[in-house]
Amino acid sequence: xxSVTQLGxxxxxxxGALVLLRCNxxxxxxxxxxxxxxxxxxxLQLLLKYTTGATLVKGIxxxxxxxxxxETSFHLTKPSAHMSDAAEYFCAAHSGGYQxxxxxxxxxxxxxx
Amino acid sequence: xxxVTQTPKHLITATGQRVTLRCSPRSGDLSVYWYxxxxxxxxxxxIQYYNGEERAKxxxxxxxxxxxxxxxxxxxxxxxxxxxxxALYFCASSVASGSNYGYTFGxxxxxxxx
Numbered sequence: 001x002x003s004v005t006q007l008g009x010x011x012x013x014x015x016g017a018l019v020l021l022r023c024n025x026x027x028x029x030x031x032x033x034x035x036x037x038x039x040x041x042x043x044l045q046l047l048l049k050y051t052t053g054a055t056l057v058k059g060i061x062x063x064x065x066x067x068x069x070x071e072t073s074f075h076l077t078k079p080s081a082h083m084s085d086a087a088e089y090f091c092a093a094h095s096g097g098y099q100x101x102x103x104x105x106x107x108x109x110x111x112x113x
Numbered sequence: 114x115x116x117v118t119q120t121p122k123h124l125i126t127a128t129g130q131r132v133t134l135r136c137s138p139r140s141g142d143l144s145v146y147w148y149x150x151x152x153x154x155x156x157x158x159x160i161q162y163y164n165g166e167e168r169a170k171x172x173x174x175x176x177x178x179x180x181x182x183x184x185x186x187x188x189x190x191x192x193x194x195x196x197x198x199x200a201l202y203f204c205a206s207s208v209a210s211g212s213n214y215g216y217t218f219g220x221x222x223x224x225x226x227x
Contacts, residue, residue: 043218105155
């Protein structure tokens with residue numbers, strides 16, 4: 001069964017610093033991969049997704065993620081954190097077909113002024 | 114507005130009661146998924162319907178049930194409520210079953226059991 005691991009339930013960065021949120025998946029089949037963002041008191045919003053093709057995926061709000069098959073990773077990055085990036089981020093994987101999407105446990109990002 | 118509509122946004126009820134949460138999927142989406150989000154257990158998959166039929170079951174309690182109607186809206190019924198059922202309940206939709214396009218989430222129903 002597919003599983004998704006997010007390292008670090010809480011990450012703090014200074015405003016303007018690099019954001020790096022880690023995600024690893026376990027599957028014998030390279031899955032489709034997603035990052036979602038959840039702002040306080042809101043639902044999850046799709047940030048970016050990897051299906052096939054280019055391994056570096058660009059999303060909304062300046063975020064990007066790179067699919068590394070050899071490391072089974074899909075880490076989320078942003079060069080310069082903004083206060084508005086403070087939210088919870090979920091990595092998710094889907095193995096295709098009729099399998100449901102599996103979500104990681106989430107990482108809360110705090111941006112320090 | 115994501116296109117997925119959930120009602121009500123907030124619900125406060127007493128233990129032992131029964132409530133119904135409603136979800137209207139994004140136009141054109143055939144699949145509906147229900148998730149429970151709580152502080153201690155994170156985002157838990159409950160159940161999925163595709164075009165009116167149950168497609169997958171997750172960690173859904175026997176006290177909970179759901180259905181998807183011909184117009185594709187879905188309802189999640191929670192009965193014999195306990196304090197521990199207090200959580201955010203999200204509905205998500207997708208075009209197909211297990212879509213690789215990702216899910217579109219509603220803004221959730223916050224259930225408080227007192």
